[in-house]
Amino acid sequence: MSEEARIAALPLWHGHPVIEPVAAGRTNRNFIVHDQGRRYFARVGAEIPLHGISRAAERRCAMLAAETGIAPTIVYAAGGIMVTDYVEGETMSIASARTPERLAQIAAALQRLHAIPVQGDLPDFCPVAASHRYLMQLSDAELPITRHRVEACLAHLPSFPPYCLIHGDLILVDWEYAGNGAAATDLAMVISNFELDAAEAQSLLRLYGPVDHAAIETMRVAAIVREALWCLMQARIGGMTGDLQDYSVVCLQRLERVLP
Numbered sequence: 001m002s003e004e005a006r007i008a009a010l011p012l013w014h015g016h017p018v019i020e021p022v023a024a025g026r027t028n029r030n031f032i033v034h035d036q037g038r039r040y041f042a043r044v045g046a047e048i049p050l051h052g053i054s055r056a057a058e059r060r061c062a063m064l065a066a067e068t069g070i071a072p073t074i075v076y077a078a079g080g081i082m083v084t085d086y087v088e089g090e091t092m093s094i095a096s097a098r099t100p101e102r103l104a105q106i107a108a109a110l111q112r113l114h115a116i117p118v119q120g121d122l123p124d125f126c127p128v129a130a131s132h133r134y135l136m137q138l139s140d141a142e143l144p145i146t147r148h149r150v151e152a153c154l155a156h157l158p159s160f161p162p163y164c165l166i167h168g169d170l171i172l173v174d175w176e177y178a179g180n181g182a183a184a185t186d187l188a189m190v191i192s193n194f195e196l197d198a199a200e201a202q203s204l205l206r207l208y209g210p211v212d213h214a215a216i217e218t219m220r221v222a223a224i225v226r227e228a229l230w231c232l233m234q235a236r237i238g239g240m241t242g243d244l245q246d247y248s249v250v251c252l253q254r255l256e257r258v259l260p
Helices: 003-008 055-068 100-114 127-137 147-154 183-193 198-208 213-238 244-258
Strands: 018-022 029-035 038-044 074-078 081-085 164-166 179-181
Touching: 003 018, 003 029, 003 038, 003 081, 055 074, 055 081, 055 100, 055 164, 100 164, 100 183, 100 198, 127 147, 127 183, 127 213, 147 213, 164 183, 179 183, 183 198, 183 213, 213 244
Parallel strands: none
Antiparallel strands: 018 029, 029 038, 038 081, 074 081, 164 179
């Protein structure tokens, strides 16, 4: 049965749903569902152990975020399918995310997310640990940068104990990598992935509130390493499809700049 057919067969719809594929999505498939004047967003994905993705954990994090008001309401979640209310929005670009208004919105959303305490039924997310895990699984042939340079960088990066719920993947849309962690991880990912300059980063952190600046710098480097290694692992899992080739180039260039 196709993914569209699986969605159409769900006991949610009041009529005959019209299912529209969404191009974005590297580790899942996404759809907009139209049903008698209402729109929904549907995601279909499987467990991906190489990335540490658990759909049960994703569902739990999405529910916690929805209860806090920073994610859409979940109307169905089972069997690798999650359906939520549809929320109008636009994909943030590097340029649009760096405006004062958008930085304020990001800071406010992260404040609310990080107010959720550690959950005993969720895994931890740490970019340092994730980087070590990826590096152990990737062969030398898959690494365009010598292994010892990455290992030397990671050797100087401590892990921080988890104390709140974090998103772990830049934008608060999907929750595949979310779990217990340190708030510095999310802040560092915003700074590194949106390429905030020093002034913009300081603005984000002022808006967010008291933070450990040394921890954020450590996590910034860790986030860059993790994102580059994630690209290499994803190429193994699904091939260089969609925009992964271009994104990998960007991530590997960032990695080159932070390695010793």
